[in-house]
Amino acid sequence: MLKFYGYNTVNSLKILMCLLETGIDYDFIPINIRKGEQHNSHFRALNPAGKVPVIADKGHILAESNAILLYLAKKANWGLTKSAENIDIINTWLFYQASSQGPYFGQVEYWSAIAKAPNADALTHYRSIAQTSIAYLNRHLENQNFLCANVYSIADIALFAWINECDHLGLSLQKDHNVARWSETIKQRPATIKALDFFDNKSIFVTKKPTE
Ligand SMILES: N[C@@H](CCC(=O)N[C@@H](CS)C(=O)NCC(=O)O)C(=O)O
Known part of the structure; x- marks a missing residue:
């Protein structure tokens, strides 16, 4: 297995x-x-x-x-991995997530929650870049429910994971209604609910699987 x-x-x-x-x-x-x-x-x-x-x-x-x-x-x-055109779009989002969204949000996490010596300039700087990346995502979701071909896919999963941390990072979705709607839709999926429950569960160190 x-x-x-x-x-x-x-x-x-x-x-x-x-x-x-x-x-x-x-x-x-x-x-x-x-x-x-x-x-x-x-x-x-x-x-x-x-x-x-x-x-x-x-x-x-x-x-x-x-x-x-x-x-x-x-x-x-x-999902969409059989179509060459869709796989190109999905790859674009996966690379964007790994090279831009992930590192920006990671820096916000570091300067807001981990750094031993606080640095207000660094925190403001990275929050501003992260907000810009949220606005970018927001424009893309203007006329569509999901990132690729209007079908839920691994592109959405990849981008969602950090967006789900916005509150915790002091980032806002207030002006970015499309991202807020998209994120809420993903949060309501049964698989997302189970996955979030599992990682919130304090017994994570006991090998187990979410109940079906
Ligand atoms: N680009 C990698 C990043 C993986 C990564 O940074 N993992 C962190 C947790 S999110 C980790 O294992 N950190 C442990 C360490 O750096 O010592 C991916 O997308 O999987």
Whole structure:
């Protein structure tokens, strides 16, 4: 069975949302990155970068959450991955998420919640860039419900995970109604509800799966 190594993080949330949407069977293996388990030799053998999420499927080991999303969607034949035109659009969003949205939001998290020496300039700077990326997403969602071909896909999953942290990061969706509507729609999907419940659950370190 596919093994999913993860923790309560935005990038692991993407993978759980996709596994639950596609119905692929899996074993969840918690890697407590706050206790440094990502540096254990066993885990480093899977991902020398020492980061979650990682999957192992019949000997095939894969890291990088967006690469994993693509792998899972193709494996399950889920969503839009059969059309070349759609896969180009999806890839564009996956690269945008990994190279822009993720790092911007990550900096906001760092300067708002992690940095030992506060830096108001850095926080303001990265919040402003993150808000600009939300506005960009908002324009794209003006006349459509989802990011690609108006069908829910891994592109939406990838972008949703950080948008779901906006409150916690002091970012606002008030002016970005399309993003707020899109995010609410995704939050109401049964797979999203189960995935969010699972990672909110304090018993995350007991290997278990969300109930069907
Ligand atoms: N680009 C990677 C980022 C993975 C990543 O940064 N994982 C973090 C948690 S979200 C992690 O494992 N951090 C542990 C560490 O850096 O020691 C992805 O999309 O999977």
